[in-house]
Amino acid sequence: MLQIPCPWCGPREDAEFDFGGEADIQRPADPDALDDAAWADYLFMRVNRRGVQREQWVHTAGCRRWFVVERDTVTNEILQASTMGRRP
Amino acid sequence: MDDPGPSTADRGTTLVERPFLTHVDLRLDPDDRGALAAVRTALGLRLPLEPNTTASPRPLTSPAVIAANGPPRIEDGAGIQTSHPDLRPPAASVLHAFWLGPDEWLLLAEPGAGGMLVRVLRAALHPRAAAVTDLSAGATVLRLRGPEARAVLAHGCALDLGPAAFPPGACAQTLLARAQVLVAAIDARPTFDLIVRRSFAPYAAAWLRDAGSAHGLRLARPRAA
Ligand SMILES: [Zn+2]
Numbered sequence: 001m002l003q004i005p006c007p008w009c010g011p012r013e014d015a016e017f018d019f020g021g022e023a024d025i026q027r028p029a030d031p032d033a034l035d036d037a038a039w040a041d042y043l044f045m046r047v048n049r050r051g052v053q054r055e056q057w058v059h060t061a062g063c064r065r066w067f068v069v070e071r072d073t074v075t076n077e078i079l080q081a082s083t084m085g086r087r088p
Numbered sequence: 089m090d091d092p093g094p095s096t097a098d099r100g101t102t103l104v105e106r107p108f109l110t111h112v113d114l115r116l117d118p119d120d121r122g123a124l125a126a127v128r129t130a131l132g133l134r135l136p137l138e139p140n141t142t143a144s145p146r147p148l149t150s151p152a153v154i155a156a157n158g159p160p161r162i163e164d165g166a167g168i169q170t171s172h173p174d175l176r177p178p179a180a181s182v183l184h185a186f187w188l189g190p191d192e193w194l195l196l197a198e199p200g201a202g203g204m205l206v207r208v209l210r211a212a213l214h215p216r217a218a219a220v221t222d223l224s225a226g227a228t229v230l231r232l233r234g235p236e237a238r239a240v241l242a243h244g245c246a247l248d249l250g251p252a253a254f255p256p257g258a259c260a261q262t263l264l265a266r267a268q269v270l271v272a273a274i275d276a277r278p279t280f281d282l283i284v285r286r287s288f289a290p291y292a293a294a295w296l297r298d299a300g301s302a303h304g305l306r307l308a309r310p311r312a313a
Contacts, residue, residue: 001246008139008190009260013246016263061268062261063139063189 005081006059007067020056022046023068050074057081101234103296104308105289106281108199111227112206115192116218123216130212131205136187140260142272143185148197156208186259186272186283194270194283196229228289232296233279236303241271241280243299251276265295 002014028034028042047053050073058066070080116123118137128134132150136143183205184196197205202222209220232240238249244265248254259272269292270283284292297305 010140012262015246015266061263063192065189 002076004057004069004078006062006065007081007083008065009059009062012059012062016059016061017057018060020058020066022048023054023056048073052079099234100304100306101232101236101240101300102306102308103293103300104231104233105293105310106229106231107310109224109229110195110197110199110201110205111223111225111283112195112197112202112209113188113192113221113223114195114209114218115220116213116216118191120216123213123218126212126216127209130208131183133183133185135185135193139187139190140258141187142257142259144257145182145184148181148183148201152208152212153204156204186270188261188270194223196283199224225286227283227285230282230284230289230293230296231274231279232282233277234305235277236300236305237278237280240296240300240303240305244295245271247271249273249280251278264292265299267292267295 003011004014004017005011006017025042025046028038031039034042052070052072054068054070056066057069058064066084068080068082068084069078071078114127114135116127118124118135124135124137130150130152131146131148132153133146134143181198181201186194186196188194195205202224206220206222209218213220241249241264245262247260247262249271254260254271254273256273256275256278259270261268261270263269264271264282264284267284267288269288272281272283273279274281282292282296297307299305
């Protein structure tokens with residue numbers, strides 16, 4: 001069983017969480033300046049790195065907050081968890 | 089133990105519904121000290137800021153509550169005094185507050201206190217950014233009590249509910265047999281309250297009966313409201 005450390009609730013089993021993909025995606029400052037390809041890249045394209053990546057999770061069955069997890073996708077080891085907008 | 093212990097009726101592990109309680113969801117910015125103070129003044133209650141904890145139950149006797157509960161009569165257009173059900177003071181009301189998230193709490197009180205609590209809180213928090221929502225009847229409370237309570241819950245809950253990790257006053261939103269519940273440790277008997285959405289309540293109760301069958305779980309009758 002994978003345990004995920006919610007920054008508020010502490011470690012809980014992964015069944016309480018949902019995955020939200022790549023973290024730290026910035027909304028383009030001037031969306032009108034983007035062509036379709038750049039807008040599609042912002043909307044849909046997510047990295048899925050082999051190794052350590054920063055990704056979003058939400059504590060669905062708990063406090064219902066989104067937060068950021070640093071996880072090694074090869075070993076499933078979780079290195080960090082932090083609240084949204086705050087880098088550890 | 090030396091004391092004569094509970095009566096025969098209290099022995100063993102029991103499951104009972106606490107129906108029709110008032111459930112109010114409160115959201116505000118925990119960094120807004122004025123908002124926390126407004127709630128403290130309005131309800132005589134310090135919201136628990138520590139994750140997964142509850143504020144110990146408090147009698148609803150603050151001046152704002154007494155003012156909102158009275159006068160028990162209102163005057164209609166014809167000058168006739170009529171009592172208004174929404175203004176009736178809930179009998180012996182006690183308020184229980186549960187941490188749900190960094191900016192969200194659940195308030196539980198006796199049946200019939202929802203209108204009054206919402207009015208008092210909205211008045212106290214106006215015009216701050218806050219939300220007060222009466223969720224009564226959206227969820228019910230199942231009370232599991234007795235020496236086997238932890239063993240019953242362990243069949244379907246991954247949390248450590250032992251007295252060291254989850255003492256009285258602790259609460260947690262989690263999964264019980266895949267259903268979302270708010271588990272609260274009430275006392276050391278131990279007693280747990282399981283706050284569960286009404287659509288999940290029949291399932292949760294049926295699952296508890298099944299899990300409890302190996303532990304002598306008995307169903308108790310809700311005390312008359
Ligand atoms: Zn959480």
